[in-house]
């Protein structure tokens with residue numbers, strides 16, 4: 001059995017004010033679908049976070065519809081689950097109908113843990129689909145007799161459901177688990193939404209020990225956890241600047257007749273990369289060698305020791321899709337120099353003055369009179385609320 005493992009597409013993602021759906025469309029239609037065809041796989045597994053949010057934009061739904069349809073036309077089976085960003089019920093839409101076309105979906109966790117069984121030349125392979133599950137949904141689906149029992153931890157909830165699922169697998173059958181969870185030892189990036197306050201990266205990889213391969217979603221950097229066959233494919237694209245160093249890929253999984261797994265990572269190439277550049281403003285603007293003009297999504301770290309007004313417009317000409325400027329040199333120098341504005345330090349300024357100064361630094365222009373009026377009324381409201389709550 002040869003299949004592609006991917007996850008965390010986050011269709012409809014909004015990144016620093018830009019809708020990424022068009023980038024996602026070009027990547028999926030222009031690179032992913034041809035890859036599916038060339039790599040001769042029998043199935044595509046998407047391990048959750050299909051969409052970026054429970055109610056995704058229409059363009060994102062259209063895109064997923066188009067990709068699914070093309071995969072079915074290419075006679076490839078598709079298996080997908082809901083992640084923590086998805087609405088479980090909406091992801092589950094049409095699941096019984098879709099199964100007739102070879103598209104297998106688990107949106108909500110149900111007591112029915114029967115696997116999807118696909119056949120290859122060596123016999124059956126059981127795919128067990130575990131949509132995103134938190135302790136509350138597990139206790140809802142499998143109520144305990146003892147109501148007074150303490151609430152399960154994430155780890156206990158996963159162990160409970162997976163042990164149960166193992167029992168319904170045909171004996172001796174090769175098996176693949178598909179899940180959306182945070183496993184102990186996994187490395188986070190800046191673009192996952194935490195599963196729970198205080199973190200819940202405590203599901204031990206060993207709960208998946210019985211499976212020949214575990215296709216995981218949730219963590220956005222590609223990585224194995226515990227052993228090579230328990231794996232996060234990583235997200236479709238870079239969704240935060242701290243992922244800039246790691247290129248995205250999908251995993252091609254080859255499961256032989258004995259259940260042994262061969263893995264191959266195939267890199268993805270979106271039309272615009274997410275990158276960080278760092279340097280002095282004048283260099284970044286003029287040095288074509290070190291800083292070539294680019295359409296990429298950039299975070300620009302300026303090392304200048306003095307703030308320069310109006311950098312945004314000039315940077316925009318060379319880097320039309322840059323997203324963020326930070327003043328790295330300023331914070332280093334600011335340690336021993338109090339920030340002043342019209343000759344006064346921050347401590348001696350009013351909130352309105354401080355905000356006006358911040359606004360000017362960010363946009364390069366001062367607040368207009370009517371903007372100052374709006375600001376004043378907001379501040380008044382905030383101060384009033386603060387007084388009432390005291």
Ligand SMILES: [Mn+2]
Pocket residue numbers: 008010049083085191192193218219
């Ligand atoms: Mn995700």
